Amino acid sequence: MTGIVLSASVRQNLLSLQSTADLLATTQNRLSTGKSVNSALDNPTNFFTAQSLDNRASDINNLLDGIANGVQVLQAANTGITSLQKLIDSAKSIANQALQTTVGYSTKSNVSATVSGATAADLRGTTSYASTVATSNVLYDGTAGGTHAATSAITLGATQGVTTGATATAGDGSTALSAGITLIANGAATATGLIGNAQPADGDTVTVNGHTITFRAGAAPASTAVASGSGVSGNIVTDGSGNSTVFLGTTAAxxxxxxxxxxxxxxxxxxxxxxxxxxxxxxxxxxxxxxSDIGVTTASKVTLRSSTGADLNVTGKADLLKALGLTSSVGGGNATVTVARSTSAASLGQLIQDGSTLNVNGHVISFKNAPVPGSAGAPAIPTGSGKSGNVITDGAGNSTVYLQAGTVADVLNAIDLATGVQSATIAANGTATLAAASGQTASSVNASGQLKISTGVNADLSITGTGNALNALGLAGNTGTASAFTAARTSGIGGISGKTLTFTSFNGGSAVNVTFGDGTNGTVKTLDQLNSQLQANNLSATIDANGRLTISTTNDYASSTIGSAAAGGVIGGTLTTALTFSTASSPVADTVAQTSRANLVSQYNNILNQIDTTSQDSSFNGVNLLNGDQLKLVFDETGKSSLNITGVTYNSKGLGLAALTGGVDFIDNSATNKVLSGLNSASSTLRSEASSLGSNLSVVQVRQDFNKSLINVLQTGSSNLTLADTNVEAANSQALSTRQSIAVSALSLANQSQQSVLQLLR
Known part of the structure; x- marks a missing residue:
């Protein structure tokens, strides 16, 4: 290949294409990565700076997960505090329910003394009282003419009324009626019972003065089989109060x-x-x-007699009463036979009705048609009561006067017992000995026949009545229609003005030092003023109609005893030398109320158990800020920026709450208020911790947001150093593509020129 020789133009074009290809590859790399700096060769400074920024952003980003977990730990603790607050509120509701329930003691500790003449408006007893005499209308005895004045010996009862029926015979029509004739016949032809239509049947009744006689078939029961309180005598079972059952036997017997x-x-x-x-x-x-008798006073006739204490009224089947010769009415319906008493010089002219009552200053005197208990043949004197003449008294002012032998003197004694003019001393044998109170004169009857009633000193006289007692005793006013007889005591100067009453601190209250006076210059006159002084020492006062001043504990300290070593409240002062205060009584627990309060204690303790479990469950990822754990959050990559959150122990003990004990806690309002105080303190503690957690959560969330923003800043800075401008790179890519196309065309032209030279050489 070394033998190939390129022309300068071809070589130049090839170099241009190579340079364009390199530039185009660089541009395409930038477009594909989006960065203009992809390695240190591109721009060492920007590359390493951007890498440092990215590394820091990555480190901070790694911290975000821990911060997010910290936020959730704080949220879990906050949720736990919210739940604990609700449980505390539930416990408060239980404690408030204890405050609103019945006081746990039926009787609170108290001391009392009687201030003669004292009232709620004036505690000094500035008015002392003397007894006066109230005079009734004239009472007359039963002497003919109705003008003979009664005396104290006049009886309340009268001569028995008598009625004798017509001659009567047995059912055979020939046998004279006698006490031994049976009420039913034996069915034989010679039957000597009552006639058939007169014979009582099982369940028939006769009413006598409001009492019931019932007929029953069969034999009378044995004494061991009668109802409790009743007794059997022959064919009669009686309840001892006038109601009887007569057993008829059978037709055969x-x-x-x-x-x-x-x-x-x-x-x-x-x-x-x-x-x-x-x-x-x-x-x-x-x-x-x-x-009453049959055939004794008058042969073959029934003789009925009233008692001396009440008229007789007999209502029964007409045929039965006709068979006895007592009425002419016939049939199965009822007929009535009445027998009136006769008044005389020995009795009142107007007789008092059986069952009438007098209410004397709140005490009850009842009038009863019966022999006085304790007399010959009469029932025994009731336990706790005593007998004086024909009066049975309970010793507290309530009495029963027995009409059969009672006298006007007996009525006056009963009135005096009710007013306090006389008192009764009851012996073990049931005898009541009456004595006039010191300085008092017993009530009497004057020569004109008027009752001279002593009012006594305890209260003004007020007598009301039922039946005809007021009228018969001349207490119904001049017209005989008044519904009450009243009389006022005489008043004089007296009282406890200037005397002091003291109490040492009772259950942490303020000691009391009260001086009684006219209500000025710090003195106390009224009950309200006294209570204002006592309130700060957890005591309160009341006064009754007889001037009895009672000082007792408030409901908050109903379980405490006044003057005890544990509670304090020892009474003293010059008033205690003028008045004799009773020994402080111990509080008497109300079983029902204390049971209810004990149930609330159980409910409260259940809430505490829920507080313990809730605090233990308020964790996230194993960290519980309410169970003493700690949380450390790192906010930057160096670890220099961090937040340490110390946890708390907010179970019931950590909140200062202890389990309650029935019979000790919630027993009165004071014990309950102590529990409420602890709950309020726990609630404040939770609110304070909630505020602290909220502040920490806010800090953490701010740092979380800050880190997110900082990561964005770092990544943006890194991008600014390395990112490519896509518009510029796209333009470069387009230009380089054009340049490459031109270079290819130029290379093609150069090659064509070289080929043409070669053709000439051939």
Whole structure:
């Protein structure tokens, strides 16, 4: 090939084509890579500078994943704090529910003393009281003419009413009626029971003065089979209160007699009385009463008698009462027989009705048609009560006056017991000894027949009533229609003005030093003013209508005892020398309320368990900022820019919350408020940490955005140093292609010229 000789033009064209090809390859490489600098040969400075920028951008980009993970760790912690805050709010709701539930004690610790004449408007008792006498209308006895004044010995009962029926015979029409005649016939032709249509049937009833007599078929039960509290006597089972069941026997073997029915009527009317013991009834005629009879007073006739304490009213089947000769009515419907008492010089002219009551200053006096308990044949005196005359009293101002033998004097004694003019001392045997209170005069009846009622000093006199008691005792006003009898006590000067009352600090409250006065210059006059002083020491005061001042703990400290070593609140001052305060009582727990509060303790502890598990679960990728872990984030490729986030331990213990104990926590409002205080502190702690996490999260997100922007800046700078201008390179490519085409054409022309010379040589 070395023997080939090229002309200068061909060689020049070949060199031009080679140069163009090289330039074209370089241009095409730039277009394909988009860079004008693809190696250090292109531009060493730009190439290595761009490579440094790209390397830094790559290093920073590698840090973004760690930063993104850090953001998620912070988000997980923030989510955990949000959930913990909700759980804290739920615990607060439980504690507030404990505050709103019933106080855990039915009775709070208290001390009390009576300030004579004190009221809520004036605690000083500036008015002391003396008893006055209130006068009733004139009472008359039953002497004919109705103008004879009654005395204290006049009885409340009256002469028994008597009615005797027509002559009656047994069911055979020829046998005279007697107490032994059975109520049902035995079915034989010579039957001596009541006539067929008069015979009681199983379930029939007779009503006597509001009490019920029930007829039952069959034999009376044994004493061991009667209901508790009832007793059996012959063919009669009685409850001891006037209600009876008469057992008829059977048609073949009749049992109950007309005499049994008369006895049952007398039990209901109060003429007779039954004392029940171990299922047996002992029936006897009440003292001073005469029993009803059949054929004794008048042969073949039924004689019914009321008691002295109430008129008699008998309602039963007409045929039965007609068979007894007591009515002319016939048929299966009811008929009524009444027997009225007769008043006399020994009784009130207007008789008090059985069941009437008087309400005297809030105490109840009941009037009852029965022999007084403890008398011959009567029931025993109720346990805890005492008997004085014909009055049974509970010793606290409530009494029952028994009408059969009671007197006006008994009524006055009962009124005095209610007003406090007299007091009753009850002995173990049930005897009540009455005595007038110091400086008091017992009520009485004056010569004109008026009741002279002492008001006493405890309260103004107020008497209301039911039935006809007010009217019968002349207490219904001049028209006899008044619904109340009232009288005021006399008043005088007295009180506790100038006396002081002190309490040491009670459960951390402010010690109290109260001086009673007219309400000025720091003195206390009203109940509201006293409570304003006591409130700061966790105490409160009340006063009742009798001037009894009671100072007790507030609901917040219902479990504490006033004056105890643990709580404080020792009472003192000159007032305690003028008044005798009771010993501080211990609080009495309300079982139902404490059970409810114990249930709330259980709910609260469940919330704490959820707080513990929530704090443990607030992790991301193994890092938990709420469980004491730490997070370190690196922001630049040198490691000099970083952020260290120290975690916290926010389980229940870390938040300062401890599990509660039933019977210790939530037992009163104070214990509950302590729990609420801890919850509020925990809530503040969570909010503070949430703020801190939010600040850190903001920093991390700013650096994350900064790094992304910086990577873009570095990559843009690198690109600026190495990227090709595609427009220029495209133009160069086009120019070089044209140049190459021209060079090829020139080479072709040069070759043709050389060929022509060679042809001449041939």
């Amino acid at each position: 009749p049992a109950a007699t007309v005499g049994d029915l008369a006895t049952a009527i007398d039990l209901a009317s109060g003429v007779k009385v039954a004392v029940n013991s171990a299922g047996a009834a002992t029936i006897s005629t009440s003292a001073g009463e005469t029993a």
